[in-house]
Amino acid sequence: MFKTRITELFGIKYPIIQGAMMWLSRAEMVAAVANAGGLGIMAALTFPTARELREEIRKTRSLTDKPFAVNITLLPTMRPRNLEEYIDAAIEEGVTIIETAGQNPRQYMKQLREGGVKVMHKVASVKAAKTAERIGVDAVTIVGFEEGGNPGLDDVTTMVLVPRAVDALEIPVIAGGGIGDGRGLMAVLALGAEGALMGTRFMLSRECPLHPNIKQRLLEASEKDTLMIMRSINNPERVVATDFARRILEMEKKGTTLEELLPMIDGRRQKQALDKGESSQAIIPCGQVVGLIDDLPTIKEIIDGIIKDARIIGKRLSEGG
Numbered sequence: 001m002f003k004t005r006i007t008e009l010f011g012i013k014y015p016i017i018q019g020a021m022m023w024l025s026r027a028e029m030v031a032a033v034a035n036a037g038g039l040g041i042m043a044a045l046t047f048p049t050a051r052e053l054r055e056e057i058r059k060t061r062s063l064t065d066k067p068f069a070v071n072i073t074l075l076p077t078m079r080p081r082n083l084e085e086y087i088d089a090a091i092e093e094g095v096t097i098i099e100t101a102g103q104n105p106r107q108y109m110k111q112l113r114e115g116g117v118k119v120m121h122k123v124a125s126v127k128a129a130k131t132a133e134r135i136g137v138d139a140v141t142i143v144g145f146e147e148g149g150n151p152g153l154d155d156v157t158t159m160v161l162v163p164r165a166v167d168a169l170e171i172p173v174i175a176g177g178g179i180g181d182g183r184g185l186m187a188v189l190a191l192g193a194e195g196a197l198m199g200t201r202f203m204l205s206r207e208c209p210l211h212p213n214i215k216q217r218l219l220e221a222s223e224k225d226t227l228m229i230m231r232s233i234n235n236p237e238r239v240v241a242t243d244f245a246r247r248i249l250e251m252e253k254k255g256t257t258l259e260e261l262l263p264m265i266d267g268r269r270q271k272q273a274l275d276k277g278e279s280s281q282a283i284i285p286c287g288q289v290v291g292l293i294d295d296l297p298t299i300k301e302i303i304d305g306i307i308k309d310a311r312i313i314g315k316r317l318s319e320g321g
């Protein structure tokens with residue numbers, strides 16, 4: 001029931017993919033997902049240098065012999081880095097799957113192709129998905145409005161975007177945004193997706209290196225407790241609706257400048273807040289699906305639970321009950 005072109009392409013047991021999460025999806029999380037039969041994605045830019053990414057890849061390899069992926073996020077940052085070096089590091093360390101996100105990966109395709117890796121690209125619109133297919137990626141992940149992180153500018157939900165992408169593309173589509181359990185997995189498979197990407201669900205796992213205070217806050221959050229900031233700079237981000245996030249929104253409404261905004265959304269500030277558990281000091285990306293999550297299991301328990309529930313749903317639907 002769970003064999004798709006995505007499980008075949010990546011050599012994984014289940015069509016469950018853990019979304020890259022800056023600062024959080026490091027060796028322990030990525031390896032735990034791989035060992036439980038899914039695909040873990042390491043967020044490469046967590047590491048200040050390509051050398052540190054190499055070390056983390058080696059650490060992951062010491063924890064699992066299963067495939068895993070590295071994400072290269074192509075968004076403008078305050079500390080621009082040589083992304084070719086990061087890609088080379090991943091390829092040389094034997095990573096076989098690279099995810100790009102944020103911007104069209106055209107300028108890196110030659111390097112990725114020559115490196116012999118499978119390429120998946122994450123987008124938030126059908127137009128961007130078609131461009132990615134045209135430039136030769138192997139699979140596209142399409143994320144809807146519900147997504148934690150950067151759901152794009154169009155405000156279209158996963159429920160509509162996924163079948164639109166499936167109809168428009170030949171290559172396999174992975175669905176993301178708002179998926180957190182067996183129901184979500186079965187729903188996106190029914191929409192024609194061949195894999196389900198989940199970020200927020202894996203944020204609330206034992207292995208996720210997020211401070212317990214923030215985990216607790218998220219466990220108490222409902223589906224109404226996120227909001228979108230940074231629309232004014234054309235890079236909307238869905239985050240937990242903290243006072244800090246509301247302050248940013250107010251600044252945007254009053255016509256703040258990019259220079260004023262940048263220190264508020266700075267990555268190092270975010271890292272400190274995530275480490276210290278101070279949700280009042282930085283933004284915390286999070287999806288609406290947080291409203292469906294009220295437990296803190298291990299990653300194996302999450303994946304086993306999703307598959308168990310999905311099988312029950314499949315049986316119920318096929319029996320017409």
Ligand SMILES: Cc1cc2nc3c(=O)[nH]c(=O)nc-3n(C[C@H](O)[C@H](O)[C@H](O)COP(=O)(O)O)c2cc1C
Nearest residue numbers: 019020021022101147148149177178198199200287
């Ligand atoms: C805390 C957090 C950090 C994230 N960091 C990144 C990132 O660095 N790069 C990226 O491409 N996506 C990032 N994302 C998005 C996820 O990879 C994934 O697309 C998203 O979480 C899926 O939606 P969901 O949260 O509704 O499951 C992040 C998401 C969260 C919740």
